[in-house]
Amino acid sequence: MVHGTHNALDDARNNDIKIYINGEFFSRNDAKISVFDSGYLVGDGIWEALRLHKGVLVFLEDHLNRLWESAATVGMTFGFSKEELVQNIKKTLQNNNMHDDVHVRIMITRGIKKTPSQDPRLTISGPNVVIIPEYKKASEESKEKGITLFTSTIRRGSPDYLDPRLNCHSKLHEVQALIQAIEAGADEALMLDVNGFVSTCNATNFFIVKNNEVWTSTGQYCMNGITRAKVIEVCKQNNIVCKQKNFSLFDVYGADEAFVTGTFGGLTPVTKIDGRTIGTKSYGDFTRKVSGLYQDLIIASVNNELKK
Template sequence: MVHGTHNALEDSRNDSILILINDELFPRNEAKISVFDSGYLVGDGVWEALRLHDGKLVFAKDHLNRLWQSAKTVGMKLPFTKEELLEKVSYVLSANSMTDGVHVRIMITRGIKKTPSQDPRLTISGPNIVIIPEFKRASTESKDKGITLFTSTIRRGSPDYLDPRLNCHSKLHEVQALIQAIEAGADEALMLDVNGFVSTCNATNFFMVKNNEVWTSTSKYCMNGITRGKVIEVCHANDIKCVEKDFSLFDVYGADEAFVTGTFGGLTPVIKIDGRTIGSGRYGDMTKKLSELYNELIKSEVKNG
């Protein structure tokens, strides 16, 4: 099994899932889209991923707000409302008899092109929407064992050329960063911003703990992760000092603990960065506490939703 924050337990039910493509259901091995699709041709699309807990799509409002903002940013007009999109998600979940332990990926591209081209004026259809639901639970191995990071030479983009907050299909720079990390023997990549400060990871947000304070980067050059925001929220609600600031690898190497956050894995401890052991090299007490508080927030969301 590949070790990292996206480790999932094997589930044979995923072999026969139904996938929604433009309001039509297809078996997994028959779910296809045109080679003239904008997302395939030039990475012209936006996406979101949500978790289904006890029949509730957790933090759905936050995810949909981010999706709509991404679509507006790339000049893509969505031909449905947020409520209508949630109805589509509910439809595919119901078709698969899914109620818990599910990861839902929503992908929307600009549409079909007349010919291979970047030009959006050559799009001859409305947006294509694909919804992939999978029975997907995070492996506990990542939390128990922790993950290792390697600092990539690939920097997080500046907001004036590819804003890191944009959840788009163009992820090649993140793939490049991850490849560097894998080749260096690490699980995932830590990425710096254009000024050399710690930004985020290739697919998750980064936090460190020093003297019982929780540090994360400013929002200028990192992904605006939903889980990142919720961790900051639970810190403030529980009198845990959490600061968003510029800090460098100098600070990181001396951290007491470090962890990363993401929709799928929640909080995952980081035990080593660039070959240097972080803190005790184990799942730290603050990380455990924040993970428990985050899980309590999810339970509250489900109960009150």
């Protein structure tokens, strides 16, 4: 079994999900996009991922803002509003009769090309919009076990050629980093920035705990994670020192605890990095505390939405 931050409990209902493509719904096996799609041809697309919890799309506004910011960054015009996209997401969930423990992936590419090419002027359609909802509940066993990381030689890119904060379909460098980690016997990859400081992981954001302080990277060379931002927020609300700063593997190897964050898994503890054991427990007490505060924030957000 593949072990990592995206471990989910098997759910047979996913065999029969309906997937949204440009206003229509298709069964899993029939959901298809043209080989002339910009995302397939040159990775010219952006994406977002949401969690449905007790009928509420958690931190929806944050995710929408990030999606629209990504579109502006790559010069993509949608032709629809945030409200219209939300209605289509809700239609997709209703069509699947989904209410809880659901992961929603939204993918938007520039559209269909006249011919295989990078040139956006050769796009002959509007954006292709795909919404994939799946029943995905994180495996508590995996969370309790924690994950191991390996520091990849593949660096997080500089903002002047592919800003790491951009949620785009061009993920090959992250795939390369993950392959290195897997071949080294780890679950996922830790990635450094262009200056050699610790940046992020291949699919999640990275934190360490030192002397009852939480450290994460400056944010200049890492994914613009919503969960990352929420962890920083709950630390501030609960008088936990959380520093966004440059730090190196020297600091990581000597950390009391380490964990990663992501929309799907929330907080996942890290037990080993480059073969070195981190902390004394597979799930450190401080990490568990911050995880609980993050879960409390989700519950509060959901309750506020239900009151509206």
